[in-house]
Amino acid sequence: LYESFLHFYEIKSEIRHHQRSNLRKNRVYTVYTDERVQELLADLRLADSFFGLETGIDPDILADEEAGRAYLCGAFLANGSIRDPESGKYQLEISSVYLDHAQGLASLLQQFLLDAKVIERKKGAVTYLQRAEDIMDFLIVIGAMQARDNFERVKILRETRNDLNRANNAETANIARTVSASMKT
Secondary structure, eight states, rough: EEEEHHHHOOOOOEEEEOOOTTTTEEEEEEEEOOOSSSHHHHHTTBBBTTOOOSSSOOOOHHHHHHHHHHHHHHHHHHHHHEEOOGSSSOEEEEESSSSHHHHHHHHHHHTTTTEEEEEEEEEEEEEEEHHHHHHHHHHHTTOOHHHHHHHHHHHHHHHHHHHHHHHHHHHHHHHHHHHHHHOOO
């Protein structure tokens, strides 16, 4: 952002950072500027001409496939996460401060045939995907092919392990029934 503000708008800004006090201890970077803020927000379609905050997704982005892909990529990089597929539950989340933004993200994801849902939380709303196939398709949509391949590799290993365990349990149960039946005769 710092370089983009300088390059495209000739606006000088300042970068500040602080540590989050949560368990993750993430460092948060913030770009500050006081030059031409209204013009910048209007140009980026983050505010209207009367400086009213826009909390949804611009209809032009929803109408353009490539803009939609880029928007989803940015939203995921800014506020998204994927649960470790080894954990037993597949989930991709993108957090939003505003409910209408989360609903716009869900609508955009649905344009790519992804089964997106929205849930409200204390500090905003979350748009999420729960099916492994949807998560892998999302990664394709945003161009994260290596992450998609890694996710699929873990998914296949997990499914193979589960299938082997299921077959082993069935075989063990069959042997136990056979032994039990032979002891009765």
